[in-house]
Amino acid sequence: MRAVEMAAIDSGTVTGLALMERAGAGVVASFHTNWPALRSGSARILCGPGNNGGDGFVIARLLHANGWQVQVVTFGHPDQLPQDARHNFNRLAMPVADGATTPPTQFDGDLSVDAMFGTGLTRPISDPAMASWLHCHDRFCAAGGAAIAVDIPSGLDADSGRVLQGSACARSGLTVTFHRAKPGHYLADGPEFCGTLHIVGIGL
Ligand SMILES: NC(=O)C1=CN([C@@H]2O[C@H](COP(=O)(O)OP(=O)(O)OC[C@H]3O[C@@H](n4cnc5c(N)ncnc54)[C@H](O)[C@@H]3O)[C@@H](O)[C@H]2O)[C@@H](O)CC1
Ligand SMILES: [K+]
Helix, strand or coil: CHHHHHHHHHCCCCCHHHHHHHHHHHHHHHHHHHCCCCCCCEEEEEECCCHHHHHHHHHHHHHHHCCCEEEEEECCCHHHCCHHHHHHHHCCCCCEEECCCCCCCCCCCCEEEEECCCCCCCCCCCCHHHHHHHHHHHHHHHCCCEEEEECCCCCECCCCCCECCCCCCCCCCEEEEECCCCHHHHCCCHHHHHCEEEEECCCC
């Protein structure tokens, strides 16, 4: 997937930023088809330190523009964000909570989005703050809340579908992935953690 994205970007046919905007818009569109009754409300978006988090910033901006009350929780310092994610972080016009220093509260809003990690997860999620925020997302999902994973549930290996050894991982009711499903969506723990799988095109 990374090679496909880089080839498209290197060929000049599309920018990473355009792909990220389409990814974020695809998640919002998928959300409305999966939960049509949920027209607006309050959303919590968990945004990790990479471009998966960047997708989360796009989703936050689009929901906010549609009249949603949005709480963005970030993990990692904005200065460390990759360029496209940083661009979308800078475009946010709402308060942002630092997940490392803000204790998680039980979420009683309408929509929780896991944009912590996608295909760039390289090791088990062991950071206690990340784990406890993901646990909130998982509890909200288990209680029947609208819980979405961006690209892949964080903590799940995109190739094997297994939760990385000892990693925190959160279930979602809907996973929205881009361009193609990954083996991890179907294998091992994938189905349990992904819930319904939507595959959106981002023009690749
Ligand atoms: N490349 C592109 O042009 C596009 C990428 N997209 C999104 O970008 C994602 C991939 O982005 P990235 O490659 O930045 O990867 P991620 O956003 O999945 O995360 C990578 C970051 O997390 C850190 N990390 C990995 N494992 C960790 C752990 N256990 N604890 C703490 N930090 C950890 C890495 O050091 C790195 O900084 C995709 O899943 C998708 O959501 C989409 O926007 C489509 C376009
Ligand atoms: K994710």
